[in-house]
Amino acid sequence: MKDLKQCRYEIDEIDEQLMALFEKRMQVARDVVNYKMAHDMEIFQSAREIEVIEKNISRIQHNDLKPYAKHFLTSMMNISKTYQSTFLSFDKNLEFYTPRMENITVGFQGVPGAFSQKALDTYFGPHTKKQHYDHFKDVFEALKNDEIDYGIVPLENSSTGAINDNYDAMRDYDFYIVGEQSLSVSQHLLGIKGTHLENIQEVYSHPQGLLQTSLFLEKHHIQPHTYENTAMAAKFVASLNNPHIGAIASSQAAKLYNLDILQENVQNVSNNATRFIIFGKRLEISDDASCISIVFTLPHQVGALYQITKIINDYAINMLRIESRPLLETPWEYYFYVDLEGSLKNPSMIQALQDIKAHTQTMRVLGNYAKR
Structure with a gap:
């Protein structure tokens, strides 16, 4: 058995070689991204990454080390992409406009x-x-x-x-x-003049209006029907002039279409x-813009979404929300919508978005705006 001193000596020697090779590899990675940009080529190719990882894992002689080798190679790939992202000009096509509020x-x-x-x-x-x-x-x-x-x-x-x-x-x-x-x-139950809550058997509203008032409707055994819009539902109910049919809509809709408010605030939660x-059509940014929305797709592989959240964490960015939507053309894969706190006028944010772009298949900025 080797003594500890000998083991540490050998590790130091190996680390010295690793650092030299790491530096050499990153220099080549820089050359690759510069060549691809000069020739208008796709910068990041997930198929190539998988090929490189599999090829190098096959070189590992001890099978019990292969999972660790895969983790090492994946981490190295991610570090390489982050480094390569610093050479990209993510904001070269971003042109900011001033929002318009008049004559629109x-x-x-x-x-x-x-x-x-x-x-x-x-x-x-x-x-x-x-x-x-x-x-x-x-x-x-x-x-x-x-x-x-x-x-x-x-x-x-x-x-x-x-x-x-x-x-x-x-x-x-x-x-x-x-x-x-x-x-x-605030959602209200509306009906024609002279009717009462106990007369209502059916209601019309937008699907969201019905969802927001589902507990009330169930309690009173009222049958829900979907309509394009809450106000349109109120207008439709007014035209029916039926004491047994109501609408879930606003107090303003009640006034506009001459309906009575049979029950106020029927939404499931009070702070609805x-x-x-x-x-x-344009990327408009106000002086008080503090929220950036992006949408991206990811390679279908372990840790892909984690890497994005890690980048967001590494740049100390507050992620306000995340939502996923299915890719219709590819079952079980998704678009991800993410809101980030910050401004596109901040160079650090631009660098973070370049890094995110380097780890996604597609990525687009949806806007930078103020939340009111």
Whole structure:
């Protein structure tokens, strides 16, 4: 058996060789990224990484060491990508614009009295020119066709979670989030004049409105029916003039469509709130912007998401939220939406995003905006 002194001497010798080889490998990694940038090639190729790892693991003679070798090689690959990311110009295509608040038209889904309109008026002011559409997708199409300057849609409710269709649309249309408005949402049971709570057998509302009031509806044995929008549901119920059919909507919708409020505040939780996003075609950043939204995909391998969260931790960035959505073309793989606290005008944040990009298959900045 070797004594401890001899073991330490040999380890020191090996470490000296390792450091020399490490430095040499990183210099070659730098040469690789410079060549790829000069020739407009894809910088990071997960298939090549897997090939390198498998090839080198096969060189290990002791099978019990192969799992450790894989961990060592994976860590070295990640370190190499982080180093290579410092040579990328992630922000070269980022052009910042100043947000507009005047002489604009903003689109929302629903009819007058919708919560989206209330969020719009809260963010831009009640005198802003507005255009309403029947479906969420119509708002995105309207911006695409330059019918409006901005769109506003709900993205998440504090009690029922994400509105997934709008997450997907933000990604698919390549628009930017330019602002956020959080709105306290009070849901009410509405009915035609003269009816009462005990008469109501069915209600209409947006799926989120029904989810947010599910406990009340179950308690009173009221059958829920989905509708495109809470205010549209109120307008529809008013047109039916049926004392047994109600709507879940706002007090403003009750006034607009001449309905009675049969029961106030029927939402499941008292502090019910919805997060609305304002989106446009350009990357607009206000002076008080403090939230960065990104979307990315990852290689389908162990530790891929961990590496992203590690980078966020290493740069001391506060991650505000994370949401996943399935990749329809690839079962059991996902898009990841992440909100980070910070500004794109901060060089350290740009470096962090370059590092994240180096460890993802695709990555896009969705916006840098203020949360209200």
